Amino acid sequence: MKLKNVKDWDAIENFLTAHGQHYYYGYKDCYNDLNQDKTYTDDEAGARELSRDLMAVLNNKLDVNRQAQDSVQKKLIEICELIRVGRAGGGPLFGSPTATWYGDVVMNGLCFGFTEIFKGHTDWEMALWEAIVAWRPIAGDTATCLAALNEYLDRAVNWSDGLKANRALEGALMLKEAWEYMNLESTDYGFAPAWLDLVGTAATTTLVDKGEVTKNIITLGDARIFIGSVGNLVELDALKTGGSAYILEISTPNHSMMARFNNGVIDALESEENGIDVVTNWNALADFLWAGIQIGYTQGDTIPLNIDVKRLAPNGTDTSDGKIDMTGI
Numbered sequence: 001m002k003l004k005n006v007k008d009w010d011a012i013e014n015f016l017t018a019h020g021q022h023y024y025y026g027y028k029d030c031y032n033d034l035n036q037d038k039t040y041t042d043d044e045a046g047a048r049e050l051s052r053d054l055m056a057v058l059n060n061k062l063d064v065n066r067q068a069q070d071s072v073q074k075k076l077i078e079i080c081e082l083i084r085v086g087r088a089g090g091g092p093l094f095g096s097p098t099a100t101w102y103g104d105v106v107m108n109g110l111c112f113g114f115t116e117i118f119k120g121h122t123d124w125e126m127a128l129w130e131a132i133v134a135w136r137p138i139a140g141d142t143a144t145c146l147a148a149l150n151e152y153l154d155r156a157v158n159w160s161d162g163l164k165a166n167r168a169l170e171g172a173l174m175l176k177e178a179w180e181y182m183n184l185e186s187t188d189y190g191f192a193p194a195w196l197d198l199v200g201t202a203a204t205t206t207l208v209d210k211g212e213v214t215k216n217i218i219t220l221g222d223a224r225i226f227i228g229s230v231g232n233l234v235e236l237d238a239l240k241t242g243g244s245a246y247i248l249e250i251s252t253p254n255h256s257m258m259a260r261f262n263n264g265v266i267d268a269l270e271s272e273e274n275g276i277d278v279v280t281n282w283n284a285l286a287d288f289l290w291a292g293i294q295i296g297y298t299q300g301d302t303i304p305l306n307i308d309v310k311r312l313a314p315n316g317t318d319t320s321d322g323k324i325d326m327t328g329i
Contacts, residue, residue, distance in 0.1 A: 012050075019047030022142040025081050025102050026074060030057035051139040059136050066133050067275030069109060075132050076175035077102045079168050082146045084195060098193050105179065111292075112185050113178030114271045115258040119247050119310075120203030122260050126267060128170055129276045131156035173198040207247065208311040210237065211323040216302045223293060223305065224286040229329045230307050231282035234261050237324050241311060249308040250289060254296035257289050260312075 006012060012031065013023050034053055040046035062071050084098065117125050131153055138148055146168060153167035162170075176192040177200055183189035215226045227250070234246050238261065245262035258269040266279050273291040297303050313319050 015042075016047050016051055019044040020141045021047045021051040022082065022085065022140060022145045024055070024058060024137060025077050025099075026058045026061070027054045029061065030054045033057045048139070055137065055139040062136075065273070067277075068273050069111065069114065069271035069275070072129060072132055072271075072275065073105055073110060073175065075135060075137075076171055077105055078137055079132075079149065079171040080175060080196065082142060082149060083168055083172055085142045086146045087195075098195070101193055104189075105175070108182070108189070109272055110175075110178040110182055111271045112256040113181035115249065115256045115269060116181040117174065117177055118258045118260070118269050119207060119249075120205065121200075122247075122267060124170075125174065125269075126276050127157045128153075128174055132171060133275060169198060172196060173200055204315055205312040206315055206317075206319055208313050208319045208321065209323065210234075210246070210309040210311050211326050212306065212308040213326040213329055214304055214306040215329065217293075217305050218300065218302055220286065220290050223290060224283045226305060226329065227286045227289075227307070228282040230309065230326065231261070231266075231285070233324050233326065233329075234309060237311075241321055245312040247310045247312060249306075249310070250293075251306050251308075252293055252295070252297075252303055255292050257292050259285055259289075 009028060009031065012027070016023050016027075031054075034057065038053075040050045062074060065071060081102070114125070134156065135149070135152060138145055140148075150164055150167045153170065154164040157167070157170075159167070176196050176198055179189060179192050183191060213230065215222075217223050217226055230248065234248065238244055238246065243263055245260060248259040248261065250257045250259060255272060257271075260267040266281070266285055267276070268274075268279050268285055268288045269276050270289045270292040272295060274288055277288060279285045279288050293303060293305060309324060311319075311321070
């Protein structure tokens, strides 16, 4: 089989699956990057070779800005597809509602969904995000690829419980919950496919409202002053509440971001461009978020930046402490 003679992309999928190779969703975007004059034998060996070639291209594409949500969401789709096909009766992909959903995931940023997860399951999302960023899928049959993914995630994340054979489900759950949080924000999104029947655990903390403030900014320097001023007040309030952790929801009309302050450590989420990281101080947080703050704006535009502060309190504890006074910021 010579690639340039293949007129129907479905033929590639059928060739790979007929010879036991897992068909990754992203393969369809890799075809034109292959050597079109290369010939593959019409047997299992040829299918394995084609799958390896497609995977090399796919991993190179996924490595471009791999911290950002575009790459992470594409990898989460591949995790979902490994799970779907790995189940009995997974069935064909193309033309199905699942394929339509995958296309919608690729086209839509899920920043609000990821920030909502961050509020209640920060450590879980941070660890899983970093593991997925570093994950490089392998070519092969579905069972082998799925087992390798479960093995990798089991090593990459310090899990508190659960079975190694179920680690991939955690990635699928993160995508499902991010998508359905987006649907709460805008019902245009709808729900994830019914077969993705995963349920997350409830957060063990209550979010205590500590105050909200909006300021118009133009430059990175403005963002540093504004975020730093709020951050300093958060640090002072933490001293009063016995070192509680705080969530800062940082948003513009175009983008949702998040930070957690916990015992002097600042965890940051800016999914669109930079992903998740730990920053050293409030100025570094502003620097980390700056690309996200600018989404939808051009240099010199006035950007309304909102910061909504919440304290994390263990469920059932006293939440009667007052709001932070942010007047004058």
